[in-house]
Amino acid sequence: MKRRVIYVITDNRAGRQYFPFETHSDFTLFAHCCDVLPRLARAEEWEAVFKVAASVDRADDPYRLNPVLHWLRAQAFADRIIVSRRPFRDELAHADAVVIDYPSTTLVEAACYPATMLVYNDPAFMHLEHCAEASAALRQAGYVGDTWPGFLQLLDDYLAGKLPDKPDKDPLRSLFGAHQGGGETATAAAARAIAGILAKGRSA
Amino acid sequence: MRQLVLVESGLTGNAATNVFNDAAAVIALNPASLHALERAGIAAEAIDRYTAYGRLDADGEAAYGRMHEAMQAIDTVLAPLLPAPLIGQLVASWLGIEMKVLLDSLRAKAQQLRGAVAAYAPQEVVLVTPGWPPDPLCGYRQYRALLEWYAAQQGYALQLIATGTVNAAAARKPPQRHCLTRLKQAWQRFSFPGGTGGRDTLLFADTDYCLGPLYRHLHAQRRDLALACWPATDGSGAGLAPAVVQTAERLWLAHCGFGGPEAELLAPAFAALLRKEIPRLARARHRWLLLRRRTRLRAVLASHGLCVHAEINALANWAHDAGLPFIVYQHGGLGCSYNPHLLHEVTAVNSHLLTYGDGATRYAEGNRRGTACVLSVGNNRMPAA
Numbered sequence: 001m002k003r004r005v006i007y008v009i010t011d012n013r014a015g016r017q018y019f020p021f022e023t024h025s026d027f028t029l030f031a032h033c034c035d036v037l038p039r040l041a042r043a044e045e046w047e048a049v050f051k052v053a054a055s056v057d058r059a060d061d062p063y064r065l066n067p068v069l070h071w072l073r074a075q076a077f078a079d080r081i082i083v084s085r086r087p088f089r090d091e092l093a094h095a096d097a098v099v100i101d102y103p104s105t106t107l108v109e110a111a112c113y114p115a116t117m118l119v120y121n122d123p124a125f126m127h128l129e130h131c132a133e134a135s136a137a138l139r140q141a142g143y144v145g146d147t148w149p150g151f152l153q154l155l156d157d158y159l160a161g162k163l164p165d166k167p168d169k170d171p172l173r174s175l176f177g178a179h180q181g182g183g184e185t186a187t188a189a190a191a192r193a194i195a196g197i198l199a200k201g202r203s204a
Numbered sequence: 205m206r207q208l209v210l211v212e213s214g215l216t217g218n219a220a221t222n223v224f225n226d227a228a229a230v231i232a233l234n235p236a237s238l239h240a241l242e243r244a245g246i247a248a249e250a251i252d253r254y255t256a257y258g259r260l261d262a263d264g265e266a267a268y269g270r271m272h273e274a275m276q277a278i279d280t281v282l283a284p285l286l287p288a289p290l291i292g293q294l295v296a297s298w299l300g301i302e303m304k305v306l307l308d309s310l311r312a313k314a315q316q317l318r319g320a321v322a323a324y325a326p327q328e329v330v331l332v333t334p335g336w337p338p339d340p341l342c343g344y345r346q347y348r349a350l351l352e353w354y355a356a357q358q359g360y361a362l363q364l365i366a367t368g369t370v371n372a373a374a375a376r377k378p379p380q381r382h383c384l385t386r387l388k389q390a391w392q393r394f395s396f397p398g399g400t401g402g403r404d405t406l407l408f409a410d411t412d413y414c415l416g417p418l419y420r421h422l423h424a425q426r427r428d429l430a431l432a433c434w435p436a437t438d439g440s441g442a443g444l445a446p447a448v449v450q451t452a453e454r455l456w457l458a459h460c461g462f463g464g465p466e467a468e469l470l471a472p473a474f475a476a477l478l479r480k481e482i483p484r485l486a487r488a489r490h491r492w493l494l495l496r497r498r499t500r501l502r503a504v505l506a507s508h509g510l511c512v513h514a515e516i517n518a519l520a521n522w523a524h525d526a527g528l529p530f531i532v533y534q535h536g537g538l539g540c541s542y543n544p545h546l547l548h549e550v551t552a553v554n555s556h557l558l559t560y561g562d563g564a565t566r567y568a569e570g571n572r573r574g575t576a577c578v579l580s581v582g583n584n585r586m587p588a589a
Contacts, residue, residue, distance in 0.1 A: 179582020
């Protein structure tokens with residue numbers, strides 16, 4: 001049975017930018033897809049899932065459109081890629097590996113599931129570099145590429161079985177993700193925190 | 205004539221074909237255009253190659269503090285001129301981050317266009333564009349606004365070729381302005397399920413991401429609490445007098461601290477933003493006062509990602525002024541993958557920040573601007589460890 005790898009992308013920026021701390025441009029996000037998807041398709045031991053945001057080909061706004069699905073349909077390997085619009089959590093539950101080229105919410109969600117993470121974290125965009133604790137926890141939890149060629153090499157090596165799985169996500173998950181209370185859910189913890197805030201407000 | 209062809213719209217269209225043959229260069233302004241050109245066999249480069257991120261980072265960092273100062277200066281003049289429910293309110297400051305997004309977006313595109321024009325020294329720039337008017341408030345449509353400004357200043361000719369878009373449905377109307385206004389989708393309900401019945405009331409400013417499960421949990425478990433959901437606020441209501449709009453534009457030019465197209469194009473953009481937001485904020489203010497009168501409002505909850513929007517900023521300030529807790533729940537990310545500027549904004553007026561873990565809490569405590577109490581609760585959309 002083939003193992004399952006998910007490649008998840010983020011929304012286009014639609015021409016909006018914020019400096020510093022800006023993420024990759026829409027061009028770069030598209031170029032990433034054109035680099036990653038052929039690699040996933042070539043990896044015969046793997047079943048490749050391409051998890052796209054609902055807005056990837058939204059009809060009402062050409063500026064948010066990521067042309068990757070148009071591009072993919074024209075590729076000879078298109079039938080080797082499963083395009084998914086299901087919630088990311090549903091895909092994660094059945095994944096052996098997850099490829100993330102923009103470390104944001106998808107990263108914290110992937111950290112809460114066993115799949116091995118391959119993460120591109122470009123220091124030029126300062127995503128995690130201003131928090132040493134997060135950077136260290138991420139490097140323990142998954143394979144992290146700091147340059148795009150370096151990241152693609154990691155991806156090639158992992159898909160070819162040259163790198164072992166890396167499921168030790170506890171520090172990342174506990175410091176930046178899931179609730180740690182024994183038996184208590186994060187929702188219950190949040191509700192308890194709010195109750196405390198309200199009680200304090202009443203006594204003040 | 206040496207032509208530089210810039211392509212804004214996704215499909216090239218027959219009318220535009222000839223111009224590509226004679227061009228010194230064809231440059232796509234977005235990836236959809238680049239892909240369409242490649243499919244048509246037209247060699248093109250991406251405008252992205254003219255982006256110098258280091259310079260934009262430095263300018264963006266400097267602009268953050270300056271934008272705050274400018275908006276504060278504008279507020280001192282503008283606040284007394286606002287319509288009745290907003291008199292004295294700091295509306296310009298609430299719009300500060302939104303204006304910075306517009307500024308940074310415009311500045312990046314200006315840098316790209318200057319680089320492309322310098323590289324090819326065209327006598328004429330051809331813009332292949334949808335028929336929509338230029339709009340400094342709207343993503344990729346800023347290119348046309350900038351090109352018209354530069355053409356007038358630098359003396360090259362600008363030819364516009366209207367063409368199709370990626371799909372016919374999208375061609376019928378211009379795209380939405382994507383600033384930070386995700387609120388229309390998020391704020392659908394305005395309700396007091398079960399009525400307040402004299403109970404303490406908790407206001408949900410939105411129910412995005414982690415707040416959705418929390419809302420449902422409290423609704424089921426805390427019968428002693430009434431939950432109010434803030435609705436989408438439409439733009440009808442008190443507007444700005446034309447003289448006040450002119451004043452706002454003049455104040456922007458006087459206080460923004462820079463010149464060029466960024467200053468000149470953003471002056472009317474600032475006025476347009478005020479015209480759009482002030483009626484919405486006026487209605488929000490009425491609604492807030494009503495809520496305060498009719499309920500025992502005890503706290504306001506919002507999600508992290510929305511806290512730079514003017515209406516949320518307003519709610520945070522109104523809660524602060526009323527001595528009520530304004531509680532923000534982290535919205536995705538690792539906590540530290542949000543930029544420090546955003547954390548500064550979020551923690552400037554809110555009283556509590558709920559994070560996904562102790563690492564995110566330590567990061568927030570190290571980057572907060574105000575005195576917000578930061579508590580680790582975890583991401584409630586993920587399974588517990």
